[in-house]
Amino acid sequence: MLLTAYSGAILGPIAKVLGWVMNGIYMAMYNLFGIEDVALSIILLTAVIYLCLLPLTIKQQKFSKMTQIMQPEIQAIQNKYKNKKDQASMQAMQQETQLVYEKYGVSPAGSCVQMLIQMPILFALYRVFYNVPAYIVSVKNQFSGLVDTISATSGFQDTMTQIMKDYKLNVSVDFTTTDTSALKNYIVDVLYKLPKSGWENLTDYFSNVGSEVDTLTPHMNKFNYFFGLNVSDTPLNVIKTSFASHAWLILVAALLIPVISYLTQMLNIKLMPQAGSNGNDQMAQQMKTMNLMMPLFSFVMCFTVPVGLGVYWIAGAVCRSVQQLFINKYFQNLDMDDVIRKNQEKAKKKREKMGIAQNQIRDAAKISTKKIDSTAESNKMSSAQKELELEKAAAKKANAKAGSMAAKANMVRDFNEKNSRK
Structure with a gap:
């Protein structure tokens, strides 16, 4: 049993793969440079993920550029069926729009692929950051001596339960189990979530753990803290405890996590090319709304998720911004006519493989925005x-x-x- 690693059918395997990569990064940093730092591992893991996603990012933005080129024809079709809500007209509009996409050799779902890939990664990373010792073996091993001492103490189950209540730890554990291995894993889960004050007061609960705590604390300060913040704790909880203890610098650091997350995501959006719109394009309006809402969403969520996930969002936005600078330069020298020609060739080969003649597609997809007859019958297929x-x-x-x-x-x-x- 690899601690209490998340066992979900979909996210579980993804989390294990990401945890394995993160463990490799952590061990490489320690073996090469003697660095024990979970937050730095998160940042490097983020860079690796976005480097792997770079081809998809370029493909998505090519699709965005292509959409701008297709926009006059698509808008002409939308205007043609603007006031017609019957089923036949709606179907005809969808068919004619699909033909425009086929003519340019692109798929209407082209912009969704990256999001469909990123969302499971984001949720799986949440599980990894939520319980790092379950995925980074060397971090788990740091707790071995302390866990052995606690598990050998009579009535430790009740004491660990009391610690969870006192520090309001939201950890899924079952101290009633008779499985010794599972009990030790649960102890690690609780100890890893303890705030700094919890470690300082741990000897009040277990009087015989002083030497183990003294040995482990310096390592904890190295691998589990980012500018004084526990990466497994939430900024909201850190703000509350820091305010109560008058630790103002820690409070400011905790507040900066959601603020910087918001600012870096806004920077990333500003650098991204924006699709042109005449104000009537519903999809463009939805994109503008999403561009405004997503940074606000990350700002609010950053208060309630582990600091490690906030660090990931910040690192991700910075990585995307750096990528975008290079992508923008790449697109400045890109011949879109050549891209369209290649897309059409690929689409032509695909259609020929299906047995559909190219001239039939060309005749069906040929739309002249200057000659569209808005009074023509729209409920019949050509x-x-x-x-x-x-x-x-x-x-x-x-x-x-x-x-x-x-x-x-x-x-x-x-x-x-x-x-x-x-």
Whole structure:
């Protein structure tokens, strides 16, 4: 049992992989430079994650650039069906919009991929930072001597429960279990969450742990604190305890975590290219709203999540800002006409593989924003569009897998055709 590592079906495996990488970074820093620092490991892990995500980031921003080029045609379609809410008109608008995307060789879901990848990573990192000893072996080993002494003390379960109540620790533990290994893991979980005052008062609960606490405290100050902040504690809790003890510098440091998180994310948004809009584009308006809300969301959330996660958000925003500076220079020298041409070639090969002729796509997707007839019937599909859909359906049937319903339908059709010729 690797301490109380998160065991969720989806996030659990992701958290274990991220924990394994973070453990490798932590051990490399210690072996090469003698540095024990969880917060620095988080920052380096963040840099590694965003370096791996860089190709997706570039792809997403290429999609954004392409969207700006397609925007006049898409807006023309939206204006064409502006006051028509019947189902046929809505379907026709969706089909014509899809054809524009196909013409430029891009997918409407192109901007969602990075978010779908980042969100599970973010939530999994929360689990890692929430209980670092479960993922960094050397951090867990630091607690071994103290845990052995506590677990050998009579009635330690009740004492650990009292410590949790006194310091309002939100830790999922079960001190009623008879599993000795699990009990020791739970002790580590509680000790890791203790604030500085808890460590100072630990001998009041266990009188025989003084030497172990003296041995462990210097290491704790190295690996678990970031500018005086416990990375497993929340800024809100640090602010409360610091205010009560008049530790003003620690209080300011805790307050700076959400503030810096907000500012760095705003900087990142300012550096990102903004899609142009005439004010009527609903998607552009939604993006503007999201750009305003996300930094505010991180500001509020940073008060209630572990300091380590706040450090991750700050490091992530800084990494994205640095990346964006280089990406902006890259796009300044990028020939978008060449990108469109390559996208069209890829889309052409994909369609030809399906058995759809290129000229059919070109005829169906050809939209001239200057010649759109706003009074034309919008509830009927054009002949080119019908032909395109029929070709797609025929291609899918022709490429049907053996044993599938489509393959069986083809067999029946062939049988009927043979009999009709007799």
